[in-house]
Amino acid sequence: MRALAHLNKYLWHYKWRIFFGIVFIIASNVFAIYAPRMIREAFDLIAESIKAYQSGNYQDFELTLPVTVRYIYEFLKIDQGGYQNITSTDQLAEVITRLSLILAGLYLLAALLKGIFLFFTRQTIIIMSRLVEFDLKNEIFDHYQSLSLAFYKRNNTGDLMNRISEDVNKVRMYLGPAIMYSINLVVLSALALYAMFSVNVELTLYVLIPLPILSISIYYVSSLINSRSEKVQRQQSHLSTLVQEAFSGIRVLKAFNRQRATQDHFEKACNTYKVDSLRLVKVDALFMPAIILLIGLSTIIAIYVGGVKAIAGEITIGNIAEFVIYVNMLTWPFASIGWVTSLVQQAAASQERINEFLHTEPKIKNTNPTPAEIKGKIEFSDVSFVYPDSGITALNKIDFSVSKGETLAVIGRTGSGKSTIANLICRNFDASSGQVKIDGNSIKDVNLDELRRAIGYVPQDVFLFSESISNNILFGVENPDNPDEVVRHAAREAHVLHNIEEFPRKFETMLGERGINLSGGQKQRVSIARAIAPNPKILIFDDCLSAVDTETEEIILGNLQKIMKDRTTILISHRVSTVELADKILVLDRGEIIERGNHRELIQKGGVYFELYQKQLQENKKVEQE
Ligand SMILES: Nc1ncnc2c1ncn2[C@@H]1O[C@H](COP(=O)(O)OP(=O)(O)OP(=O)(O)O)[C@@H](O)[C@H]1O
Ligand SMILES: [Mg+2]
Structure with a gap:
């Protein structure tokens, strides 16, 4: 009672x-x-x-x-x-x-x-x-x-x-x-x-x-x-x-x-x-x-x-x-x-x-009530993470830092802990040990709303709402001045505008159950448009180009170069072709960083990254010959 x-x-x-x-x-x-x-x-x-x-x-x-x-x-x-x-x-x-x-x-x-x-x-x-x-x-x-x-x-x-x-x-x-x-x-x-x-x-x-x-x-x-x-x-x-x-x-x-x-x-x-x-x-x-x-x-x-x-x-x-x-x-x-x-x-x-x-207390709490602008520097110092329910150690003593405007790529085999890094930056979880820092402050002391607002996140498993395309793209934008322009711009950058314009109802096309089904690659690109629409300081792309062919990938990456220019970007992928252009590349294996450097350095080193590069190069050639 x-x-x-x-x-x-x-x-x-x-x-x-x-x-x-x-x-x-x-x-x-x-x-x-x-x-x-x-x-x-x-x-x-x-x-x-x-x-x-x-x-x-x-x-x-x-x-x-x-x-x-x-x-x-x-x-x-x-x-x-x-x-x-x-x-x-x-x-x-x-x-x-x-x-x-x-x-x-x-x-x-x-x-x-x-x-x-x-x-x-x-x-x-x-x-x-x-x-x-x-x-x-x-x-x-x-x-x-x-x-x-x-x-x-x-x-x-x-x-x-x-x-x-x-x-x-x-x-x-x-x-x-x-x-x-x-x-x-x-x-x-x-x-x-x-x-x-x-x-x-x-x-x-x-x-x-x-x-x-x-x-x-x-x-x-x-x-x-x-x-x-x-x-x-x-x-x-x-x-x-x-x-x-x-x-x-x-x-x-x-x-x-x-x-x-x-x-x-x-x-x-x-x-x-x-x-x-x-x-x-x-x-x-x-x-x-x-x-x-x-x-x-x-x-x-x-x-x-x-x-x-x-x-x-x-x-x-x-x-x-x-x-x-x-x-x-x-x-x-x-x-x-x-x-x-x-x-x-x-x-x-x-x-x-x-x-x-x-009465269940949210594990992740906003401890800082005053929102302050986030510039975009991200640091991991000695970060380890164990998933609380499975007990799986997903990250082990991870160290890196990305300055404002830099692009950091994370590459590695499946299950190596790449998405977990993205999870920690979004503060979906808190690190089990070590510290994640944003602009030099512990992420726990950063205003949570401001943090989430500053991040444009493209999750690995795309989720779109059963809504019109334009509402999906505008999802993270608060009170847009000119929504149509925002939507068009984001769609163009994500290289999905031409697809959308082919639909009879264009941006008003409904997605999901009562609407049209987009192809896997189209979904990923709408998801990218959604992430860049609010003009975020930090971009996180979690394997978001896996469902597009290398040619489209190139176009998108070319477009994104402009957008990524003065934003901090975390680019997660399996493919060397995606991460090539990054300022820094981390090669992850079983939760640990096994190699780091830029593309040129890693190729010279002739390690895991190099092997991966050669393998994927040959595969691409094979595809081209066929
Ligand atoms: N929500 C979760 N709860 C428990 N364990 C998880 C969870 N998410 C991931 N893991 C485990 O953590 C480890 C790292 O997973 P993570 O998703 O970071 O890998 P990944 O590098 O992104 O792999 P992929 O390339 O397949 O996306 C895996 O062993 C996985 O089983
Ligand atoms: Mg993943």
């Missing part, structure tokens, strides 16, 4: 809505409780009239009338002056008809007012719960974004999604319906019990006997419903994952001819879903009958015990009618005790799951 305390700040924020919600609940219940009284008086009026008719004595008729009716009667007498002396049955009938009609009118009025206030109750409390839902979702999403990459490695996407959707929804059920019905229960029970006890204590006690049983059994039924529907939900999300994977991997699926097997797999999962759903329907079906059975029981008690008491003259026939209505009125609040209890339990469990994430 303590988990729910997290929500108190929101409740406090929306305190006025809750306050008015309570006022409206009280108002609606006051009118609700008024209705049975009208019924009682109508019954008693009829009973008294029959007595008066049978005895033929109309003199004392007035005195036997129930309170409200008598009041109306007096009022009519003054107003119309015709009822002082009822002398005939016709007159009696007329008076009774009028009084009954007025009672019916009052009953309707009370029902109407009750309805109006109920509407306002929902408008305040349920809306409050929706507002908190909105706030909470934003709080969670905001926090998600601040968490470091290591967090995302540990937790799967389904889990993240569930906490922001399913779990928040359960919490909303606590904030809205659960709070509303709890207040309603308290107010209505107090009013109804007061009315009932003032009629007859013993009858009230008898009638109340089944209600706690009702609460308890509804609690069990709801818990059962919840646990089963949770199972159905899990199966449902399993199904959607299956379908989603099948569709996004449809090419692989068809290429490997696995349609049959996938179908079987789906059918099996679907069957589990069906079985679970049917189990849920079974308990669902119990809910209403359980309520109706117990109302029936209370009604029978009200009529039987009430009948005995009416015969004994302790209460009137009208009281029995009134009680039957009270019992019906109390049924739902008492049933809701069970329902609400199970709602609150679920909400607490959900909030605990949400809190678990909300």
